[in-house]
Amino acid sequence: MRLDPKAMRYLTGEDFRVLTGVEIGSRNHEVVPTPLIVQLSGLRGGSGVHKCISNLAKLNLIAKVKNTKYDGYRLTYGGLDYLALHTHQKQKTVYSVGNRIGVGKEADIIVVAAASGEQRVLKIHRLGRISFRTVKTNRDYLRHRSSASWMYMSRLAAMKEYAFMKALNENGFRVPDPIGQNRHTIVMSLIDAYPLRQISSVPEPSKLYAELIEMILELASVGLIHGDFNEFNILIKEEKVVSSAKGKEPERLHTDNDDDGDDDENTNIILTPILIDFPQMVSMDHTNADMYFDRDVNCIKRYFQRKFGFVSDEPGPFFKDAKKLVGTRKGGKRLDVEVEASGFSRKMAKELEAYMKEVGVDGDNGGEERDSEDEEDEDQEDGSGSEEGERDDAEEEQGQSTSDRAAGEEAPGSKESLDIDKLKISETPGQAS
Numbered sequence: 001m002r003l004d005p006k007a008m009r010y011l012t013g014e015d016f017r018v019l020t021g022v023e024i025g026s027r028n029h030e031v032v033p034t035p036l037i038v039q040l041s042g043l044r045g046g047s048g049v050h051k052c053i054s055n056l057a058k059l060n061l062i063a064k065v066k067n068t069k070y071d072g073y074r075l076t077y078g079g080l081d082y083l084a085l086h087t088h089q090k091q092k093t094v095y096s097v098g099n100r101i102g103v104g105k106e107a108d109i110i111v112v113a114a115a116s117g118e119q120r121v122l123k124i125h126r127l128g129r130i131s132f133r134t135v136k137t138n139r140d141y142l143r144h145r146s147s148a149s150w151m152y153m154s155r156l157a158a159m160k161e162y163a164f165m166k167a168l169n170e171n172g173f174r175v176p177d178p179i180g181q182n183r184h185t186i187v188m189s190l191i192d193a194y195p196l197r198q199i200s201s202v203p204e205p206s207k208l209y210a211e212l213i214e215m216i217l218e219l220a221s222v223g224l225i226h227g228d229f230n231e232f233n234i235l236i237k238e239e240k241v242v243s244s245a246k247g248k249e250p251e252r253l254h255t256d257n258d259d260d261g262d263d264d265e266n267t268n269i270i271l272t273p274i275l276i277d278f279p280q281m282v283s284m285d286h287t288n289a290d291m292y293f294d295r296d297v298n299c300i301k302r303y304f305q306r307k308f309g310f311v312s313d314e315p316g317p318f319f320k321d322a323k324k325l326v327g328t329r330k331g332g333k334r335l336d337v338e339v340e341a342s343g344f345s346r347k348m349a350k351e352l353e354a355y356m357k358e359v360g361v362d363g364d365n366g367g368e369e370r371d372s373e374d375e376e377d378e379d380q381e382d383g384s385g386s387e388e389g390e391r392d393d394a395e396e397e398q399g400q401s402t403s404d405r406a407a408g409e410e411a412p413g414s415k416e417s418l419d420i421d422k423l424k425i426s427e428t429p430g431q432a433s
């Protein structure tokens, strides 16, 4: 499902109240009966509400469902997106919406702008988009109803990601600045950089490798494992530093769409890795911490070997050694403990983890070994649409594979191509409706 914000500006305050009514109603109704929507919207004059309902349904923000017992509506992903955007707009975290720069199995990444024009990133979590059917058939252990579960779980993923981004950011880790979180979305700073995946060569692989391993160990020292430490989730920022030393070869990285020509002998380029994507972070105390830790380390080792032909002479690092580092940084800070205390509880973490396992979320690599292929030219569809028939949101498009995204989507740096739609919404209550 693609976020299309165009209708935002035509929706009235009443439309949003009715949409909110459907959202509230879906907390305990799989299909929200129309009279309940009328009641929850808190608007007087039933015919006005019915106008809003048909308007919202036309825009696919809610969908009519004919039940055996009664007719009603359910909220669609589009409706949930609009509610979140509306809140971001009110909180001034988002003013306008631009291009989608990434689409993964579990999230859409969209460039947005603040009123000042500052560009930001809106990440919309869409947990269970691909494997909706699996969720439906195995949902017994979930307390939540199926139609509410994707909303609830996507919200948990956003909450978790935001909580970790904030804790990491405040503690000197190189991650985006967290700006806002609402429902299943977060707003963060735009990193003007390419994912490691798109970088074909680096001048000193050993240096970058060492920095990445250092990052893994720094995370361990505050009690954390990223859990999906791979070439898609590490952005490599180039920072130009003008050096006075003449004749020194400038450090340079090459991306697959290089366009430079402004190489200056006096300019050194420093490569800074920035880490993103945190919904699967785990504590160093997690039951399977050793497996997650090793997987993160091996992922980087394998990638550097395959892509840059670099193999470190040092074995490890190993989990048992990393474990000794826990609590050794900054007066024994434990960010796993801090995040838990900040509101993303252990219970929420467990629920989310169980659900992610259930819907097969296991990082950008889809579990393991996409190995043999190397470059960005593979554009196989991710998992065919054949089992999608039963999915509630059948109208929604299939998610692309992460490899498509890395190849085809635009780099965040290309600012010229932004087509920003103003999100101004009419707040005039009940105009002619």
Ligand SMILES: Nc1ncnc2c1ncn2[C@@H]1O[C@H](COP(=O)(O)OP(=O)(O)O)[C@@H](O)[C@H]1O
Binding pocket: 101, 102, 103, 104, 105, 106, 107, 108, 109, 121, 123, 176, 188, 189, 190, 191, 192, 193, 195, 232, 233, 276, 277, 278, 364, 412
């Ligand atoms: N803050 C950001 N700045 C720039 N690019 C970003 C940012 N966040 C995400 N991206 C881009 O979007 C892609 C997907 O983002 P990610 O958070 O990893 O989502 P997913 O959970 O779908 O993997 C990244 O690989 C990166 O290219």
Ligand SMILES: [Mg+2]
Binding pocket: 104, 232, 233, 277, 364
């Ligand atoms: Mg990712």
